Amino acid sequence: MKKAGMFIVIEGSDGSGKSTQYALLLEHLRNQGKDVVVYKFPQYNEPSSFFVREYLNGGYGSAEELGAYTPSLFYALDRFHAAQAIRGHLDEGKIVLCDRYIGSNMAHQGQKISGTKELAAYLQWLHDLEYEMLKIPKPDLNIVLLMPAVIASELMNQRHDARSYTDKQKDIHEADIHHLEKAVAMYEKLCDLFPSEFTKITCTNDQGEVRPIDSIQQEIRNILA
Numbered sequence: 001m002k003k004a005g006m007f008i009v010i011e012g013s014d015g016s017g018k019s020t021q022y023a024l025l026l027e028h029l030r031n032q033g034k035d036v037v038v039y040k041f042p043q044y045n046e047p048s049s050f051f052v053r054e055y056l057n058g059g060y061g062s063a064e065e066l067g068a069y070t071p072s073l074f075y076a077l078d079r080f081h082a083a084q085a086i087r088g089h090l091d092e093g094k095i096v097l098c099d100r101y102i103g104s105n106m107a108h109q110g111q112k113i114s115g116t117k118e119l120a121a122y123l124q125w126l127h128d129l130e131y132e133m134l135k136i137p138k139p140d141l142n143i144v145l146l147m148p149a150v151i152a153s154e155l156m157n158q159r160h161d162a163r164s165y166t167d168k169q170k171d172i173h174e175a176d177i178h179h180l181e182k183a184v185a186m187y188e189k190l191c192d193l194f195p196s197e198f199t200k201i202t203c204t205n206d207q208g209e210v211r212p213i214d215s216i217q218q219e220i221r222n223i224l225a
Helices: 018-031 047-056 069-091 102-108 116-133 149-157 177-193 213-224
Strands: 006-012 036-040 095-099 141-146 198-202
Touching: 006 018, 006 069, 006 102, 018 036, 018 095, 018 213, 036 069, 047 069, 069 095, 069 102, 069 116, 102 116, 102 177, 141 177, 141 213, 149 177, 177 198, 198 213
Parallel strands: 006 095, 006 141, 036 095, 141 198
Antiparallel strands: none
């Protein structure tokens, strides 16, 4: 009988240190001898991310103009492209470690919606679309890194790495501090609304200072342990 694997997702707003913690966790798991397969969404080097890339470059208009539902389709279909392969890895007993997943849709697109009933309707629609209609695998654990938007924006300003999907320093989400603030708030709300699905890690201390990288990483490892 095949042994079921484990599906772990690291979530967080832009500038939360997500990529750093993802890389450290990957190194830790492989040092333990775990068979780990990695994914990063959006898959910018795959054809399935075409609409995502166009959206983030502003090719279809602003994020607010498009609303929550249309961009959510772009991201969901990119995940659908990888769904069969992810299921295969899990069936083989491997650990699938993912940088961003459905939680990013819920936070970045859900924050555009005002009204409790409207937000609940969107989240239910997204759940049905990804998990029921498209049969995209559901994570076992979503770890959410919460970083205040002002600090996250400052950290992004220090970033000089080249990105394949845009020639801009910031895409349309990253360039809008209000979008970032609302996305961080939405991530926190997700952790409060669905504590069995989303586990939050606060990346600042009581004085509002960014916690050391190794301290955050140890908390992630403690959650997994």
